[in-house]
Every structure is written in structure tokens, then in C-alpha cells.
Amino acid sequence: xxxxxxxxxxxxxxxxxxxxxxxxxxxxxxxxxxxxxxxxxxxxxxxxxxxxxxxxxxxxxxxxxxxxxxxxxxxxxxxxxxxxxxxxxxxxxxxxxxxxxxxxxxxxxxxxxxxxxxxxxxxxxxxxxxxxxxxxxxxxxxxxxxxxxxxxxxxxxxxxxxxxxxxxxxxxxxxxxxxxxxxxxxxxxxxxxxxxxxxxxxxxxxxxxxxxxxxxxxxxxxxxxxxxxxxxxxxxxxxxxxxxxxxxxxxxxxxxxxxxxxxxxxxxxxxxxxxxxxxxxxxxxxxxxxxxxxxxxxxxxxx
Numbered sequence: 001x002x003x004x005x006x007x008x009x010x011x012x013x014x015x016x017x018x019x020x021x022x023x024x025x026x027x028x029x030x031x032x033x034x035x036x037x038x039x040x041x042x043x044x045x046x047x048x049x050x051x052x053x054x055x056x057x058x059x060x061x062x063x064x065x066x067x068x069x070x071x072x073x074x075x076x077x078x079x080x081x082x083x084x085x086x087x088x089x090x091x092x093x094x095x096x097x098x099x100x101x102x103x104x105x106x107x108x109x110x111x112x113x114x115x116x117x118x119x120x121x122x123x124x125x126x127x128x129x130x131x132x133x134x135x136x137x138x139x140x141x142x143x144x145x146x147x148x149x150x151x152x153x154x155x156x157x158x159x160x161x162x163x164x165x166x167x168x169x170x171x172x173x174x175x176x177x178x179x180x181x182x183x184x185x186x187x188x189x190x191x192x193x194x195x196x197x198x199x200x201x202x203x204x205x206x207x208x209x210x211x212x213x214x215x216x217x218x219x220x221x222x223x224x225x226x227x228x229x230x231x232x233x234x235x236x237x238x239x240x241x242x243x244x245x246x247x248x249x250x251x252x253x254x255x256x257x258x259x260x261x262x263x264x265x266x267x268x269x270x271x272x273x274x275x276x277x278x279x280x281x282x283x284x285x286x287x288x289x290x291x292x293x294x295x296x297x298x299x300x301x302x303x
Contacts, residue, residue: 062271091223097115126169130172181218
């Protein structure tokens, strides 16, 4: 607006109405997001157990985590191991299901709904269900293995199998990524496949040279969301194993929770939260920076 221009009465009323309408969101953001965000940063440099005043300790919490807390590195190891196995499996499994459900088969609407439905169920309910599935004696999984002569492991009660059980369980929720894959697959121009058929390309060539390059933006999105979600894993381990047996499923989020609400060390827990934030930020930025080498956007030219 040019200097000296007068604001009309109608424009002023419109501006007031605008700020009134966005004020609930602004207040909610300040009180419920920005405020706790800043408070956790301040608390990460202090000792605070709720019942006593805050004691400023500088970088003592960070020094203790990096040099004197073996569970800090153990929980990071468990979380990274879980991420390196579950994220690729979820990406591949979701894509395979989407490719199958993108074909013209009888009852396709039912199958799409059936595969998507588990992704919208409550996390606690799903954890309780899978705890029953993995029961070493009465669980349906070991009973099915017994039918073919295989003695199933003790799953959640065995430190060597507990994390693997949670990785298997993570495939339960691939319906969310599957539906996004499916939407992307249906947006690929059929003319590309027709041209490839004329050139003599087989199904594998079409998949590798047409389908996958065209859906790389969706793969990129699911990868980012997978990283963010996986590194915040908490509910399944908390409900099913409490981090056991022998800390075999002590995810970083669970370690953070125990520090805050079991040990009542709010300052230390805030520090753990900020370390997690930095880890997720670094990994996300690394994937974003790498996207220029493998993500194809329609209408762009590769150099």
C-alpha cells in the first residue's frame, strides 16, 4: 500500500474480522506449541523434578547423556536398528500392495478398504491385539507355525526376538502409505505404458523405468514420514514390553518417557527430547538434500 493511503472503514473491519477469526489458532499455537517448545529448551539446561524449584545446570544434562548414560546410546541403537529395518519394509510392502490393488480384480473396493482399515485403528488397541498374537503358547502366530512343524520363538519374551516382533507388527499399518501409493499409481499416464509396450518392454522394465520413477515423489514423502514416525516410536513398546526383555525394545521415546514420568527428571527428559529433535532434523535434511538425485517431478528435466 502506498504511503499516505488511507485505510477505508470496510478494510479496517475486514482486517479486524480476520484477526479475530485466526486468534484461536494463534493462541493455541502460542500456548500449546511455541510455549512448551521454548520451555523444554530452557528445562534441558536445568534440574527439575516438579516438586522443587528449577536449578540451572548448564550443559550438565547433555554431558551426562553423552558420557555417563549407557541407556542413552542403547536406546539410540535400538531405535536406529528398528528404523533401518521397518522403514524399508514398510516402503516396499506398501508399494507391493498398492501395485496389486491397482489391477482390475473382482471385489477391488473391498480389498482396498480391508488393507487400509488397520492404519486408522487405535495404537493401544492394536498393541493389545498383537500382544495376543505374539503370545508364545496361545498366540495365533505360533499356533500357525506349529501346524507346519515349526516351533515358534517366545517373541516378546525373548530378547533376541522382541524387536523383530515389533518390526513385523509395524507392517500392520502400511495401509496409510499404500493408499498414497495407489493414488500416485493411478495418476501415471497410460500413454507411457502403451509406448513402452510398442517398444517391446516387459512388465519388469515398465515397473523399473516408468512406474517407480513416476512415483518417486510419493516414495520421498513416505520416507520422510516414516523417519519422523519411527524415531518417535513409543506406544507399541510401552504397551507390549515396557522396553524389555532386558531393554531389548527400549526405544528412545520410551527412554525419554521413563526419564520424565518414572524418574521425574524433567530437565533430563527435555534434553533427550531436543537431541531427538536434532537427530530427526538432520536425517530429514539429509533425505531432502539427496532427493534431487533420485526424485523425479513431472515437467522437470534432469541434467
